[in-house]
Amino acid sequence: MSNVATIMWITFHEARRRKMVLAALVLGLLFIALYVVGFLFIVYEAKLIVMGVSESSALEANPELLQAGQDVGLNFLTMAGLYVVHFLTIMLAIFASVDTVAGEISSHTIQAIATKPVRRWQIIIGKWLGQTAMIVPYLVLLSGGIIGSIYVITGYWPANVGQVVGLIVLQAMVLLSLSLLGGTRLSTLTNGVGLFMLYGLAFIGSWIEQIGYVLGSKAAVNIGIATSLVMPVEALWRLAANLLSPSLFSLDKRLSMLFGAASVPSSAMVLYAVAYAAVVLGLAVRAFSRRDL
Amino acid sequence: MDDLVIDAVGLRKAYGSKVAVADLTLQVPRGEVFGFLGPNGAGKSTAVKMLLGLVRPDGGRARVLGNAPGHTATMARIGFLPEHFRFHEWLPAWELLDVYGRLYGMRKEARRARIPQVLELVGLSEHARRPIHGFSKGMLQRIGLAQALLNEPELVILDEPTSALDPFGRMLVRGVIRDLKARGVTVFLNSHLLGEVEATCDRVSFIREGVVLQTVSLHELQGRQLHVEMKVDVVTPALLAVLDDLAADWHFADEDLHAVEPQPLPVLGRGAATAVAGKTSTTIELTLSGEEDIPLLAERVLRSGARLYALTPHKVSLERLFLEVVGREDSGQ
Numbered sequence: 001m002s003n004v005a006t007i008m009w010i011t012f013h014e015a016r017r018r019k020m021v022l023a024a025l026v027l028g029l030l031f032i033a034l035y036v037v038g039f040l041f042i043v044y045e046a047k048l049i050v051m052g053v054s055e056s057s058a059l060e061a062n063p064e065l066l067q068a069g070q071d072v073g074l075n076f077l078t079m080a081g082l083y084v085v086h087f088l089t090i091m092l093a094i095f096a097s098v099d100t101v102a103g104e105i106s107s108h109t110i111q112a113i114a115t116k117p118v119r120r121w122q123i124i125i126g127k128w129l130g131q132t133a134m135i136v137p138y139l140v141l142l143s144g145g146i147i148g149s150i151y152v153i154t155g156y157w158p159a160n161v162g163q164v165v166g167l168i169v170l171q172a173m174v175l176l177s178l179s180l181l182g183g184t185r186l187s188t189l190t191n192g193v194g195l196f197m198l199y200g201l202a203f204i205g206s207w208i209e210q211i212g213y214v215l216g217s218k219a220a221v222n223i224g225i226a227t228s229l230v231m232p233v234e235a236l237w238r239l240a241a242n243l244l245s246p247s248l249f250s251l252d253k254r255l256s257m258l259f260g261a262a263s264v265p266s267s268a269m270v271l272y273a274v275a276y277a278a279v280v281l282g283l284a285v286r287a288f289s290r291r292d293l
Numbered sequence: 294m295d296d297l298v299i300d301a302v303g304l305r306k307a308y309g310s311k312v313a314v315a316d317l318t319l320q321v322p323r324g325e326v327f328g329f330l331g332p333n334g335a336g337k338s339t340a341v342k343m344l345l346g347l348v349r350p351d352g353g354r355a356r357v358l359g360n361a362p363g364h365t366a367t368m369a370r371i372g373f374l375p376e377h378f379r380f381h382e383w384l385p386a387w388e389l390l391d392v393y394g395r396l397y398g399m400r401k402e403a404r405r406a407r408i409p410q411v412l413e414l415v416g417l418s419e420h421a422r423r424p425i426h427g428f429s430k431g432m433l434q435r436i437g438l439a440q441a442l443l444n445e446p447e448l449v450i451l452d453e454p455t456s457a458l459d460p461f462g463r464m465l466v467r468g469v470i471r472d473l474k475a476r477g478v479t480v481f482l483n484s485h486l487l488g489e490v491e492a493t494c495d496r497v498s499f500i501r502e503g504v505v506l507q508t509v510s511l512h513e514l515q516g517r518q519l520h521v522e523m524k525v526d527v528v529t530p531a532l533l534a535v536l537d538d539l540a541a542d543w544h545f546a547d548e549d550l551h552a553v554e555p556q557p558l559p560v561l562g563r564g565a566a567t568a569v570a571g572k573t574s575t576t577i578e579l580t581l582s583g584e585e586d587i588p589l590l591a592e593r594v595l596r597s598g599a600r601l602y603a604l605t606p607h608k609v610s611l612e613r614l615f616l617e618v619v620g621r622e623d624s625g626q
Contacts, residue, residue, distance in 0.1 A: 006395045010381060017383040108377035112440065115345050116396035117369040292348040 003118045007126025008133065015096055015134050024092050024138060031088070032145035035081050036153075043153060046073060074156040075245045081146035082244065086168050086237050089139045090199065093175040097131045098192040101183030101288065110293050120289040124184075128176055128281060135172045140165060160243040167240040170273050171233045175199075177277045178231075181284035184291060202231035206238065228265060232273040235265040296323045298448050298479040299344060303353035306339050306503075313339040314503035317353065323447075326470060326480040328494035328511075330487070332619060336503035337483050338376050341452050344481075345373060358448060369398055372441035376452040376483075378433050382426035386417055386436055389425060390443055397444040411439040416465060430457035438469065449473055450481045455489050467492055491611045499618040507618045511611070519581045520613065522546070523594070524574045524602040531597035536579060539590050543579035574602050 015021050101124070104110040113123060143165050151157050158164075175195065182191035209224020211217075228235035242264045299321040306314045314336040321327045331337050342348035344355060346363015360367040380389055387408060394404035412418045415435040420428070425436060434457045441449055451470075455463045470493045473480050484490055490497055491511065498508040525532065536543045581590065587606055594601050 002398075003396060006392060010392060014381060014383060107379045108375060109379045109381065111342075111347060111375040111377065112373075112380055112393070112437075113396065114347060115368060115371070115373045115375075116393065117365050117367075117398055118396050119365055290349075292342070 003122040004126040004129065007113075007118070007123055008130040011100060011127045011130025012133050014100075015131070020096060021134055021138070024088075024096075025141075028088060028138065028142045029145070031084060032142065032149065035084075035146060036149045039077060039081075039150065040153065042077065046070075071156065074150060074154060075158060078147065078150055078156075078158045079241060079245050081150075082143060082164065082168075083237075083241075085139065085142045085146060086171065086240070088142065089135065089168055089172050090175060090233065092138060093131070093135055093172040094179060094192065094195050094199070096134065097127075097176050097179040098183065098195065099188045100127050100131065101180055101284075102186060102188040102191050103183075105183075105293060106187065114293050121285045124180055124281070124285045124288050128180055128284075131176050132173065135176070136169055139168055139172065143168070158244055164240045164244050167236045167243070167270070170270070170277070171236045174231075174233055174236070174273055174277045174280070177280040177284060181280050181287060184284055184287040198231045199233060202227050202234040205230075206234035225265075228269065229272070232269060232276055235269050236273055239265050239267070239269060297321065297356070298323050298325075299327075299355070299357055299481065301340075301344065301353065301355040304340065304343055304350045304355055305352035306336075306343060306348060306350050312503060314343065314350075316504050317343075317500070319498055319505055319508070321479060321481060323479055324474070324477045325496060326474050326482065326494045328490035328497035329481065329483045329500060330485065330490060330497050330615060330619075331500035332485065335500045335619075337485075337500060338452060340500070340503070341376075341450060341481070341483050345371070345450065369444060370447045372444060372446035372449040374434075374437045374441040374449075374451045374454050376456075378437035378457075380425055380433070380436065380440075383424060385422050385424050386412065386428075386439075387421040389436065390440055393440045394443055399444065407443055407445070411442050414442065414469065415439045416461075431459055431462050434458055435462065435465075438466065442469070442473075446478065448479045448481065450483070452483045453485075454482070455484070455486055463489065487611045487615060497611070499615065501619050509614065514611070514614065519584060519586070520607040521579050521581055521587065521590070522603070522605045522607065523577045523579060523590070524604075525577065525594060525599040526574055526602065527599055528575055528577075529598055532594060532599045535590070535593045535597050536577070539581065539586055539593065540579035541582060543577055546576035546578050 101110075104113070110123075114120065143161075147158060147161060178198065179191065179195055182194055186194060205224045205227025207224075208220050209228075212220020212224065297320050299319065301320075302318050304314055304317040305312075317336070317340050329337055329340070339348060343350045344357055344362050346361075346368075355362050357364075358367050358370055381392070384392065390408045390411065391404055394408065399407065409418065409421075412421050415438050417432065417435055417439065420432065425433065428436065434454065438451075438454060441451065451466075455466050458466065467489070470480055470482070474493075474495075480493075482490060482494060494511055496508060496510050499506045581587065584606070587604065591601060591604055594604075
């Protein structure tokens, strides 16, 4: 296992020394700052509206309804923030990992590593863990920044936070596994393009499914499900969005379409995604072990 | 045989329709400095990669230190300097060696003791804390050599180890190879720099199109005939008689041969001194049976009436042998 730890160390520190993590972190913090500023303005404006409305309506006599209305608004804003976090995580997972195998093969750096007493599977697993060790804290920091700042400002804490963050982590793991598999056979550029195309396929598939669900088209829903099976990343987000905002979506299904969560995937999708990531990682190990370096 | 460090029989590798290594058979005994010579594109690097388990052969079999190529535990006993010496350039030299030491399975204390030694050996002690991306090509090759020696290997495989080095670096590599040999380490030197091979190797194999054409012992070659280059002012029949008598074989050097073409040798009648038109000297290449014939040749050339400008012995003409075995045709690769 020490070899896996060493490869993991190299992978993690390579990302750190290349200032990739720093750039992602700085931009991520900028995003949080922007979000917080925007959020403060929205909350301020909303309070004025609520105060105006409550003076002259039945809301004054019904504080529970007022609270529910506030929760829906905060729920919506939390989801908007986490939607961006999920998107940034997907970008980081693709950009950070797309070169880690393909680049070292094409530059021949891998020759100095693979001729040490190291098994090929240890190289792939070490790289996967190194990337994960970089992305997970990033994701936790960004999600924490969004949820924490909302909590500090309003005292609102959304539902199922742990599960939601876990699902976004799972998205990153699926992408990392796919990226490492692609890297064993494709050049860096081709691998990157391939990953984006696959993500794009899942994204479009997801929207077809949403629209199909709202319009009652079974064929469109099935197309979405099929693309989710090919690339389960978007389905995981829809599951996360649904867990995050039960109160919002219970109001109106059309509202949930904003975040692509009208048609909610089965929770079996989580198991499928875990199995998918594991199988793809296994295929990456197999492909790397068999290829000439 | 147990003392064979490398034992390969009939190795073959093709990439699509291009055959990189056709049929490679070679044996390297323990403690030998073995040279692997061939023109560019001869399949040398592919052969090395097959011996290290980086490339899977399509056919044949190989044993390295008694195990299959790439056998994990065996790789701890091998040091390898790749031809494309690219490392994690963001790491400082010391850290790179520390990471590689960890991959070799060396303990922390062992790494701390060994890293300064190898840095000193390759002359990079002063640059230990500098990131590698600031290194010159020669320094990169030196750090490559350091990582190949880090684990005190039994077998060191050097793929073009001096291609980026200046004369100091080349002398350093020669010294390192001699030191390894003195300690009983087997060295596999893949190079097309004949001077390096000639200066360090016990035995060489010539390879072309993935086939070993010939393997020769350089010690035997040195004991064999001696090639001499001689420069004289005129070619007289008396001189020709001396050459016929002393030399096992002789001919005019290529450029002078062209110069005398209008007047072929038979026309040079005995007794008539003939100077090649427009030239102050003529170069003749000849083969003597040993070093002891050199003063005798000088004496008899002078006695023949010719003036001797130069007499240069070439102890081992590996280049000549290379051209004879591999062929003069440039593959252009």
